[in-house]
Amino acid sequence: MIKTEKLTRTYGTEELPVLALRGVSIHIKKGEFVGIMGRSGSGKSTLLHQLGLLDTPTSGKLIIDKKNTKEFSNKEKSLFRLKNLGYVFQEYALLPELTSIEAVSLPLMMIGLNSNECKIRATQALEAVELGDRLNHLSYELSGGEQQRVAIARAIVNTPKILFADEPCANLDSESSDVIINLFKKLNKKLGQTIVMVSHEPEDKNEVDRVIWLKDGLLDNQQK
Amino acid sequence: MTKDKKGFLQKIQSAQTTLNDLKVATFLAIKQVTRSNKWSLFLTISIMSLVFLNIAFIAALMSGMVETMNSQAIDTQFSHIKIEPPENEMFIKNVKSLKNKINHLNGVIGSTAHYKTYTQFTYDKRKDGQDTKIGSWIVSSMSPEEEKKVSIFHNSILAGEYLNKNDRDKILLGKDISGGYTSNFIHESLGGSSGLKIGEKITITYPNGIKREYTIKGIFDTKNLFADAGAFVTEKEMEDMLQVSNQATEILVKTKNINNTAKYIQDFRSIGITKEKINPWTEYTGIITDITESMLMIKILLTGIGLFVSGITIFIIIFIGVINKRKEIGILKAIGMEKHTIVISYLLQALFYALLGIGGGLFILYFILSPYFAIHPLDFPIGLVYLEILTKDVIINSIALIVASIISGFIPAWGVSKKSILDLIWGV
Numbered sequence A: 001m002i003k004t005e006k007l008t009r010t011y012g013t014e015e016l017p018v019l020a021l022r023g024v025s026i027h028i029k030k031g032e033f034v035g036i037m038g039r040s041g042s043g044k045s046t047l048l049h050q051l052g053l054l055d056t057p058t059s060g061k062l063i064i065d066k067k068n069t070k071e072f073s074n075k076e077k078s079l080f081r082l083k084n085l086g087y088v089f090q091e092y093a094l095l096p097e098l099t100s101i102e103a104v105s106l107p108l109m110m111i112g113l114n115s116n117e118c119k120i121r122a123t124q125a126l127e128a129v130e131l132g133d134r135l136n137h138l139s140y141e142l143s144g145g146e147q148q149r150v151a152i153a154r155a156i157v158n159t160p161k162i163l164f165a166d167e168p169c170a171n172l173d174s175e176s177s178d179v180i181i182n183l184f185k186k187l188n189k190k191l192g193q194t195i196v197m198v199s200h201e202p203e204d205k206n207e208v209d210r211v212i213w214l215k216d217g218l219l220d221n222q223q224k
Numbered sequence B: 001m002t003k004d005k006k007g008f009l010q011k012i013q014s015a016q017t018t019l020n021d022l023k024v025a026t027f028l029a030i031k032q033v034t035r036s037n038k039w040s041l042f043l044t045i046s047i048m049s050l051v052f053l054n055i056a057f058i059a060a061l062m063s064g065m066v067e068t069m070n071s072q073a074i075d076t077q078f079s080h081i082k083i084e085p086p087e088n089e090m091f092i093k094n095v096k097s098l099k100n101k102i103n104h105l106n107g108v109i110g111s112t113a114h115y116k117t118y119t120q121f122t123y124d125k126r127k128d129g130q131d132t133k134i135g136s137w138i139v140s141s142m143s144p145e146e147e148k149k150v151s152i153f154h155n156s157i158l159a160g161e162y163l164n165k166n167d168r169d170k171i172l173l174g175k176d177i178s179g180g181y182t183s184n185f186i187h188e189s190l191g192g193s194s195g196l197k198i199g200e201k202i203t204i205t206y207p208n209g210i211k212r213e214y215t216i217k218g219i220f221d222t223k224n225l226f227a228d229a230g231a232f233v234t235e236k237e238m239e240d241m242l243q244v245s246n247q248a249t250e251i252l253v254k255t256k257n258i259n260n261t262a263k264y265i266q267d268f269r270s271i272g273i274t275k276e277k278i279n280p281w282t283e284y285t286g287i288i289t290d291i292t293e294s295m296l297m298i299k300i301l302l303t304g305i306g307l308f309v310s311g312i313t314i315f316i317i318i319f320i321g322v323i324n325k326r327k328e329i330g331i332l333k334a335i336g337m338e339k340h341t342i343v344i345s346y347l348l349q350a351l352f353y354a355l356l357g358i359g360g361g362l363f364i365l366y367f368i369l370s371p372y373f374a375i376h377p378l379d380f381p382i383g384l385v386y387l388e389i390l391t392k393d394v395i396i397n398s399i400a401l402i403v404a405s406i407i408s409g410f411i412p413a414w415g416v417s418k419k420s421i422l423d424l425i426w427g428v
């Protein structure tokens, strides 16, 4: 599903470069639930942004769903993200003016579904995250965990090939975190959803199929 | 599939995408407006309404002033068409038959002929030659009945009465000759601040030396200072003084359609008025055009300030909106929304504020200010001024406000939407 070869990403100026990724080669298979772990500043988020087409690598090869992403124009990237990728971030950042069902409908509207289809599929997605009874709530009427679940519903409503999550539980208490992690596991097991999740909770390594460890922008094969 | 067909399908597809983007942008705009804070929405629309009202009011007031000046010029000086003697001649000849022919033309309401002559006025207050006041003014003649069809002097009598056909030693004075009343030129007038009274006597010396004493029969006030510095005697009286008959210095013609003067003038030419000068009223109102032009500068300036204020208002609202939603916008972009869709959603909001502002402003203008001023017109020295709302002005000002709003909304919306996804979500 995802394959990288010597992926690098350098920030900053030529005189003062920050080598966030220094050549990462990985392979993530369809249906895998992969964790990306490592110390703070090790390049986890940076790697996720490259895999999720939210940023452009400095060098290296990135193949997603058999497509060489280097050849994508900006417009094609947008469209590819819309149709094939889903994201859950640390901040839920739901538009305050939208109800849960409207927020989840948005990606469907963007691919051109009519309002009836949007409604049906958004409702299904919200039911999948156990928010079937919060369809018409505005974001400030929901708890943090519930908002994050709306964000997850928004991420999966287009049935993406890969779901990316960057520390989705960082702002949540442990109880809500468990709900989210269990939700991911359920999506992975029941629907075969491919998931790539960045986490710095050590116990999360037991929840995922496999962990990609990072250290200073490189794969860290010492960790177990 | 042939290449042509493929290109065609691509075009259809991209048109559909554009349409869909517009739909999504509209959806976002509607939700952001309708679910925003009601008070700030109300205040925004109020500001936009007041700005538009301001612009539209200034335009309507200035048009009203021009309208007042124009109708005064028409009603007291030039009517719609003015006929003057041929080059190098003092008078128009055969006036009676000319007027008769003109009055029978289609579209003519009436015509009136005037003799006009410079004269000297003398007012001997105590009738002892000790305290006399002298001044020069033009005296015109009129046939009181035919004059009524063309001008408004009969409706502008301040004191006393209008002239009668057979009056001989009676005179009608403008308020700026009599003084008193509401005269603007008390010191130049004969009667000073107290003004001349009905029944008092003045002496007029004609250019040919003839002197004649007149009793003041009436005093008029048209609010047109060019007309109010004039005086009238009857046609018979003037013909005797000047020792002429059946002639005139000018003939004024009032028509049914003020916009059709060119055609009427053609008609006049075709019935044999060939040598005389014939001009529409607009030829004589150069001063009004000058005043209008200087008012235009004020209008542009005030309109510009109004548009600037509305632009800043929209800019601030959209700017605060997008700055507070950097993360949300970043995530919309991450999901796959293109920046033009986000920008359009904010432009639609700006458009919405502008349209409601225009609506609110027009509502106040048409249903509150205009009816109010119709009952209580502004009493300017140039006359009563009503609000004259011109559709042309409303359209131009509306478009200007919409354009200003859209530009002001575009700048912050574009500035934020063009940032990269990571910048927006993790912000630097």
Ligand SMILES: Nc1ncnc2c1ncn2[C@@H]1O[C@H](COP(=O)(O)OP(=O)(O)OP(=O)(O)O)[C@@H](O)[C@H]1O
Binding pocket: A011, A012, A018, A019, A020, A038, A039, A040, A041, A042, A043, A044, A045, A046, A047, A200
């Ligand atoms: N936009 C940027 N400009 C410059 N340097 C950056 C930028 N983003 C990240 N970096 C640097 O790249 C390195 C990797 O950052 P990254 O955010 O990927 O770490 P991380 O593993 O996600 O850390 P954390 O667990 O704290 O989120 C860090 O040294 C960071 O300072």
Ligand SMILES: [Mg+2]
Binding pocket: A044, A045, A046
């Ligand atoms: Mg990180």
